[in-house]
Each structure stands twice: as C-alpha cells, then as structure tokens.
Amino acid sequence: MHTVYSDGKRQPSEVAAGARAAGLDFIVSTDHNTSASHGVWGPLAGDDLLIVTGEEVTTRNGHWLALGLTPGRTIDWRYRSRDDRIDDAIRAVHAQRGLAVSAHLYCPWIGAEWKFGFDGLDATEVWTGPWGWDDEAAVSTWANRLAVAARHGGDWLPAMGNSDAHSPGDVIGLPHNVVRADRLDRDAVLAAIKAGRSWIAESSAVKLTLNATAGRRTAEIGERLRAHPTDPITVTLSVAGVPNGTVRLLTDQGQMFQTGLPGDGSGSITWRTTSQAAAFVRAEVRHPVSGGGAGGTTMGPVAGFGPMAALTNPIWINRL
Template identity: 60%
Template sequence: MDEVEQTGGPTSRRAVLRAGAGLAAGAAAGVAAPAPAAPATARAAGAEAGAGGPERSVVLTGRLDSGAPDFVYLPVEVPPGVREIAVAYSYDRPPVPPGTPGNACDIGIFDERGTALGGRGFRGWSGGFRQEFAISRSAATPGYLPGPVRPGTWHVVLGPYQVAPQGLNYRVEVTLRLGEPGPAFVPAYPPERARGRGRAWYRGDCHLHTVHSDGRRVPEEVAAGARAAGLDFIVSTDHNTPSSHGVWGPLAGPDLLIVLGEEVTTRNGHWLALGLPPGRFVDWRYRSRDDAFPRTAAQVRLHGGLVVPAHPFCPYVACQWKFGYRDSDAVEVWNGPWTYDDESAVDGWDARLVEAVRDGRHWLPAVGNSDAHSAPQVIGSPHTVVLAEDLTVADVLAGIRAGHSWLAESAAVQLEFTATGGGLQAGIGEVLTVPGQAPVDVRLTVAGVPGGTVRLITDEGQLHQESLPADGAGTVVWRTTASLASYVRAEVRHPRADGTPGRGNSMGPDLPWGPMAALTNPVFLHST
C-alpha cells in the first residue's frame, strides 16, 4: 500500500493502510478490452535529440467520470529501434467535501504481448506511488521489469481507484528514446537454501515491502533489518509486481533465507503469494464476483506456493477480505502493531477452527507478519516461528502449510506448547489421539513477556487463565480431556496500559485483554 509520512506508534502502519486505500495501491476487476473507457486525445511531438539519442513523445489526455472501469488501457504504438520507453503522468485533484472520495489513480504498463489476465505482457506496476517510470533492456524503475522494448502496441494502464464527483482529468506523456539497446539485465535470484540447523524452529517475516512497490526501504535495508531482528528467513511481497525478485540474490546468505513472493492487491482484499518461482507475476485485476481468484490461487499452488489472505479485517477501502477462505492455505491474523482489526481476525480465525473440527475439514493455520514499509515500522514485529525440516524454501512453506508454527512479537519472546496424554505427546499443529476421558496435560512454557497473561482457549472458548511473573518467564500446566476440548491453543498477552493484567489494553479500556505477545496454532485432541 502507498506510504505516508509516519509519526511512530501503533497507529502508524494503519495510516499506511488508510493511505494505500486512498491513493490507490493496486485496483482490481476483470480485464476489459485494451481501450480507454473515455476517448483519449493523443498529441505527438517531433523527434528531438536527447542525452542518449533522438526521442519521440506522445501526450495522451482524457477524462474519467465517476463509475469509470477499474482499468483504462491507453494504447501506445512503439516503432522498431526504441531503446527506452519512459512514462510520466498526472491528474487533477479537485477539492471534495469531507467524507467524499477524491481522485486517486494508479499506473502500470503492458507490452506488445497484450493485457490478458495472467498473460505474458505485464511489464510493471507502481500503483499511485510514482509519477514516472522508464523501461529498457538493461534497467527499469523499481516496480517495472527490464527487458527488450519490442515494437508493437503497448498499453499504459490507469487504475482509477477513486474518482471525485467532478471527474478525473489525466495527462500521460510517453517518451520513446531511440538507439541501440544496452546489455541485457541479468537477474540475481536468491538461493532456495540457507545454512539451517536441521529440524528446528525458524523465525521469519512473510510480509515486507521495498521501494519496488510502496516501501521506502531499499532491499539492502530490509535484509539488514531482518538480520537485526534475529530472523532466519523473510518473504519479499511487494505489491503487484515481481520486479524485486532479481535483486535479492546478493542479499541472501547462509544466515538468511530470502523467499520470493508478491502481495496481490485486489479491490476485494489483499493476499500474499508466498514461494513464487523467480520472476513469476501474479495478476490482481479481478473482484470477488469474478471467478479469477480460485484459478489464480490454483496457479500459485501448482508452483509450490502458498495463498495467504492478508490483514482480512483491515477497515479501509479494498483491504477487507471478500473472497472466502476455501482457496487459502493460511491466514494472516496479526499484521503489524496489535490493533482492533487483529482482534477481529483472531476471533474470525478461531470461529473457522470450530467449523473445521465440526465438519471434518482441513483447518486454516494462522500467521503473523510486520507488513513493514518504512521506519519506524519494525521488521519482524510480529513474525511467524515455523518448525521446518531445514532452512529451505520448500521446508519453510511446508511448515506454514501444516500449521507447525506460532506467532511472536519479537525474537525476545520464547515459547513451547505441547499436549501429553496416554503416553503420547503432540505439538503445535499436530493431533493427539487418546481415549475421550483420559487426562491430557497441556503445557505452555514462555519467556520474554513480563507480567503477561496466559490464555488457554478451546472450541468452548477460554478455559484457563494465568499470570506470568514480573520477569516474564514461567510454565503453565492445565489438564483437560479429548471429550471436553477438540483443540487447545494459547495466547500470551501483555498487561493493559495501566499495568493491570487482563483488564483492557492500550487500544481502549473496553477490551478485556492487553496486546498480543505470542499466539500459537492449535494442538488438536481426538478421542478414540
């Protein structure tokens, strides 16, 4: 989502979400025929001598009224011999009454291979974050893909995310710089393996942004921030583009696995495509009422990736998740500093756990990520701790898919969670099968949450609560049976802002719990 100036504190990231909604961080809907919704006026300029040789320019102007299509395709004829294509755009922002959407318009480009949904013509997207970009064989503005500038009909794509009652007047200037193409860009993709510890718990942030979409950190800063946060892996998830994939290689290392992905930003919610093949583009131009999401999700899975709805209860335009969860592999229930919509996400996730147990369906694991765009947003707060066979892309994704994971606000939080009964033991995401009335001991060991509150929650709700000592370390043991609980999960909460454990939180006095410090996926109890 598009970035804004930050003032710090828990609400800063939500300001980014709000700005992204208002400034058009990736509109969506079915792809229309490659023609503008309203006639565009083209004005060509003669060839001029530029720094790299002669150039030609064309100016496209037009007007969009309220109710314009989600995407407007402006054709541009590219002749042979073009070395670089450069685009700059602007649009008017007339004043509007409070509460009325003002103008906001995204931009991207498709090459001569066309604009078909999921097709090969995609060459870049910057949402509303940039006013200009350029593409050549050797290089491209972040968010865009370097490569040949072949002759044919290209399309500049406008995404009128919001249109004011007065309408939106746009101006797009396309400059074609002639000359010999430079050397081909050579991507440097990260390896799919880092130096791991064998079967172990690995910490990772699966939702991060760079300057290749609407972040202000360059990839070098993100990698450094991940190492400083004590992470073992990260996932690159810039909005609606894989343009950063080819720069991560030198930034990975034996101590940091970098997984490739994308945040797919539609008009009906955002989702994370985790574990994409290098350079793989995932389309976002559809709504829930279309049938494109299930097909797109299936393609991601076909290549071994995961489909994860992001911040599903975010209250801003186009952020709330409206595709359902049937085609998902996990769900992001904790996104950045803990807020009301995270509470809603956890409550909704828990309700789906109950439904999955009742119906005998596969359950949806929870993940937590920082969604960090820029300072002061903290990389790795929160993050997901995954039990994986080793520190490889395939093993980490398998651990997330299986729900062998828990969520932590930082590497300072340590946690172990098991259920033991009938001489058997099960851990997070596993199943313990015992006689229905046999005693089951649920054990949670925590460190790093001073004065925190432990909550043990089953399909009946919270059945046990206990406070941690002042040093934040302790072990809680609670006994149940498989006949009384079909699953048990744990939450570790901070004290409320006034220091009273379990009696409200910094978001307001009406909530009964403090902010989340750690959250586990469930251990399931089956009775014989």
C-alpha cells in the same frame, strides 16, 4: 514486507539488514503486484537468512499473499470477489508449490478488506503489524473457523502474523512466524506454515513452547494427539519475554484457563483436559492492559486483555 520496488520506502538491502537485526531466519519478499525485486535478493541472502520470493496480490476486494513464487513470476490482481477469478490465481500459486494466504482481513483502507472467503487458501493472516482492533477481529474470525472445523472434522486454516513493513518507522518482525521446520529452506518452511506447525511472536525476545501429552503420546503445535475420551491429557505451556503478561488457553469452547506471568516475564503452566472436553487447544500470551507492547502500539483493552505478545496455532485432540 515491501521495498522501493512497490510502495515501500526501504531498499532491499535495508530490509535484509533489518531482518537480521530482528533475529529473523527467513523473510518473504511481497512487493505489491510485481516481481521487480526478485532478482535483487540473491546477494543479500545467506546461510543465516533465507529470502523467499513472493507477491502481495492487491485485488479490488482484499489483499492476499502469494508466498514462494518462482522468481520473475507474478499473479494477476485485476479482479473483484464477484468476478470469480481468484480460484485460478490460487491454482497458479499452487502450481509453483507456493502458498496463498489472505492478508489483513479487516484493514479499513479502500479495497483492502478481505471479501473472498477462505476456500482454497493455505493460511490466513490474523496479526498485521502493531496490534490493533482489526487484529482482534481477525483472530476472532479465525477462532470461529477452528470451531467449525472441530465440529465437522474438516480441514483447518492455520494462522500467520506478518509485519507488513513499508517504511523506516515500521518495525520489521512485528510480528513474525516461529516455524518448526526440518531445515532452513523454502520448501521446508512453506510446508511447516501450511501444516500449522508455527506460532506468532511480536519479537525474538518472546519465547514459547506448547505441547499436549496423553500417556506416551505427545503432540506439538499443528499436530494431532489421539486419546480415548476419558484419557487424561496434560497441556504444558512455557513462556518467556512477556513481563506481567497474561497466559490464556483456549479450546473449541473458548477460554478454559487464564493466569498471570511474573515481572520477569517467564513461567510454565500445566492444564489438564480430555478429548471429550476439548477438540483442540491453543494459547495466547497478552501484555498487561496498560502495556504498550513492541513497536509502540497503545491498543486499549479488549475484554480485559492488553495487546498480543504471542499466539499459537492449535494442537488438535482426536478421540480414539
């Protein structure tokens, strides 16, 4: 999110108040190309709100997020993709135990569309502010990369969602990341994001759990479940807060299960698979095609689905 210290219209105190009102436990300060606000946040944080310092690195060929910077430190932004300088910039973030995250991959603004590839990144932003066509494209790109990781057995890139709120009209926390961390501090939260132990929600009204079980072994979002090729695997998804929504379960083969939620927005489903049939499973929860979702977005249908309400990172399924 952004403040008056870069191109935002809110004071840091207004951002902190908005984060608390949205039910957030943590935020990252990401003013563009500056650390000017870093020294302001201390009195605004508390046991109920962790505030992490960072930067949105606004290069000539795309923006990326440096999360968890040492207060007062900045990362250089004065280069293009063909200048071969981003690797050094990412190493500078990692030297501070921070994360590098590509932002709004398909943003149509000049210089904002992502052109650097994904090598060295810790996560990628697939949902930015109110749901739109660019988010559909970003999720598709990310999902294709998951399938490649499943095929080659390499590292995978977790997904994030961020509100990128600038002005009073921008909804703080639309969307935000729900992170399974051991404690509410900088290192625990960043480690969980890097591991993909997180899912994305449009608001704190949306609740979700996803797990997969094989015998006595259970895995949650971002974890790996080991099973023999023919072992039955039970996937369980519970959702609340999305009236008349659509639930989708997707694997490396694409969508494998779909069902609707009732008018009260709550439901629980089970789906069965094997490690031979699925290398991973992830979930999406969509609003009805005619629904507006949070923040007043009026995104039209894509392949018959309305705006996103929740999106998970995968549970990986490894063959024994």
